[in-house]
Amino acid sequence: MVVEIKKVGVIGAGQMGSGIAHVCALAGFDVSLSDISIDRIESGLASINGNMAKQVQKEIITEDARKAALDRISPAADLDLLADTDLVIESAIENEQVKRKIFAQLCPLLKPEAILATNTSSISITRLAATTDRPERFIGIHFMNPVPLMELVELVRGIATADSTFEVSQAFVDRLGKQTAVAEDFPAFMVNRILLPMINEAIYTLYEGVGSVESIDKAMKLGANHPMGPLQLADFIGLDTCLSIMQVLYEGLADTKYRPCPLLVKYVEAGWLGRKTQRGFYDYRGDTPVPTR
Ligand SMILES: NC(=O)c1ccc[n+]([C@@H]2O[C@H](COP(=O)([O-])OP(=O)(O)OC[C@H]3O[C@@H](n4cnc5c(N)ncnc54)[C@H](O)[C@@H]3O)[C@@H](O)[C@H]2O)c1
Numbered sequence: 001m002v003v004e005i006k007k008v009g010v011i012g013a014g015q016m017g018s019g020i021a022h023v024c025a026l027a028g029f030d031v032s033l034s035d036i037s038i039d040r041i042e043s044g045l046a047s048i049n050g051n052m053a054k055q056v057q058k059e060i061i062t063e064d065a066r067k068a069a070l071d072r073i074s075p076a077a078d079l080d081l082l083a084d085t086d087l088v089i090e091s092a093i094e095n096e097q098v099k100r101k102i103f104a105q106l107c108p109l110l111k112p113e114a115i116l117a118t119n120t121s122s123i124s125i126t127r128l129a130a131t132t133d134r135p136e137r138f139i140g141i142h143f144m145n146p147v148p149l150m151e152l153v154e155l156v157r158g159i160a161t162a163d164s165t166f167e168v169s170q171a172f173v174d175r176l177g178k179q180t181a182v183a184e185d186f187p188a189f190m191v192n193r194i195l196l197p198m199i200n201e202a203i204y205t206l207y208e209g210v211g212s213v214e215s216i217d218k219a220m221k222l223g224a225n226h227p228m229g230p231l232q233l234a235d236f237i238g239l240d241t242c243l244s245i246m247q248v249l250y251e252g253l254a255d256t257k258y259r260p261c262p263l264l265v266k267y268v269e270a271g272w273l274g275r276k277t278q279r280g281f282y283d284y285r286g287d288t289p290v291p292t293r
Pocket of ligand 1 (some may be wrong): 040102237
């Protein structure tokens with residue numbers, strides 16, 4: 001059954017979920033934004049508001065478009081409020097058990113024809129789909145960070161994903177004004193299969209004392225023409241998300257070359273998760289970021 005997407009549910013109002021709600025609302029979709037508490041939803045709404053205000057300042061969107069888009073987003077403290085959505089994009093933390101629990105609660109509430117997508121960075125779409133009542137209407141729609149700025153979306157089909165689900169999802173991403181790259185369902189898909197081992201190697205380079213945080217980032221910016229250093233990028237992605245992706249690669253591909261660096265594990269254990277907790281490879285609590293090693 002092909003559905004026309006009018007209303008989108010977004011689960012997880014963190015940096016990715018709020019970015020997804022932002023671009024959906026600007027593209028004219030009604031959005032219900034959900035998280036574990038109303039505080040989290042409100043903090044997501046505040047960052048959407050702030051990011052849209054920056055777009056108005058830079059004349060990317062008009063003030064009227066900002067107001068109209070904000071009006072299209074409604075907080076959904078309860079998953080019941082997602083019952084009338086045509087597409088739900090799950091963007092909660094990168095933890096398979098958490099995602100499974102969300103799907104178990106959500107599926108009985110959804111319209112039978114609704115499409116269920118996940119923004120997972122690395123977890124098997126086929127395996128997640130199999131835990132739902134709609135594997136043929138389940139797909140990976142993997143946005144890049146920061147969502148309003150990044151042009152690419154990876155579309156990942158699980159083994160059971162129907163052609164109609166893929167086509168509706170492709171049309172949805174087109175309407176957001178983004179480009180798609182189609183990936184097969186293997187651990188971490190394309191972008192993170194390539195990017196995360198590089199970031200992990202940068203952390204090993206730090207761990208083994210080859211260079212400091214600053215010199216590693218400087219080396220890759222000026223020596224490889226990367227717009228951001230790998231450690232700066234790790235902080236931006238979130239070190240918990242980086243670790244989860246490395247674990248999925250390590251376990252999913254059963255190859256020691258994906259072993260997460262012990263220093264990455266230690267930072268996550270300390271709760272130093274990067275920008276979102278104000279401390280990671282850099283300390284963001286002052287006016288300028290200060291390297292932590
Ligand atoms: N950070 C990135 O660069 C990036 C890029 C692409 C995809 N992703 C993926 O997007 C997803 C979210 O990542 P993020 O960076 O936004 O993380 P984040 O930590 O900023 O946000 C995660 C949100 O999920 C919420 N959450 C936790 N448990 C929940 C539950 N049971 N129900 C509803 N919400 C719940 C948290 O409260 C939090 O607000 C992950 O799957 C991640 O792999 C991240």
